[in-house]
Amino acid sequence: MSTILPKNQIQVIETLNNWREAVKLASEPLLKQKLITQDYIQAMIDSVEEYGPYMVIADYFALLHARPGEGVNQQSMSLLVVKEPIDMKAKPVKIFLVLAAKDNQSHLDSLQSIMDVFMDTQKYETILEGNKDKITRLFNEGGEKK
Template identity: 25%
Template sequence: MLKEFVEMKHYKFAEEASDWREAIKMSCEVLEADGTVEANYKDDIIACVEKYGPYIVIIPEVAMPHSQENAIGVHKTAISFMKLNKPVQFDENDREKDARLFFTLASCNPEQHLNNMMRLSEMLSNEQVIEALLKAENEKDLLEIDNRYLKG
């Protein structure tokens, strides 16, 4: 899965984001760059988080930004990866909602989306993968992690 992110150029490494809204915008940039999503998609995700709270932080350090399936402006089903060196806070009263790893989801094909979700869930259930991703600094590291942990 990480190899696919590299091949599709659906990855980004950054030092920090000014806040969680900026982090979501940054995490969508690589999906916008190749036409997977339109510019409005990041605003839709931000609006959902503002309305429903930080539901996108699925485990400490890991966020999964997304809007509803078949969202307006989504042209392909894909996932992108972004790593920040400094975490962003989604809830100042709950540090468990801080995130550094972002897996941004775009979906217009339910079957493909479900497959992506299963693969992502399987990958994130491996604590060694998460630890390695938190240390990753470039695409070479992503390929190494993919080769080491995900070629099962």
């Protein structure tokens, strides 16, 4: 099984000025690999501007996405953990997970695997702590059968 969230698509930083910068930085690894285009990043930002912080689905956690297919060259995900919470339309966020889907279906298995990690309180705390090596291990051991 391929890695759901490779190490080069996980970033941990101390702080950022605003949520827009966080969306851009979180998307950067996917953009560099041409998995998504600038259009997809802009679509995510526009979505938050238009509909508010609906992507904040748990404490400190935003699942960033836009309409499937638009600006997505290949299904992919990236993760940004910011140690200082960033205000996203009155919601504090530390974890920015970018989900780039090609269609309405194919990403669901990957999303389920990722959410299994986030739903585990201990693993969630590990992610919030912002240790990149530990975070990388969380996402790269769960995918393979032991």
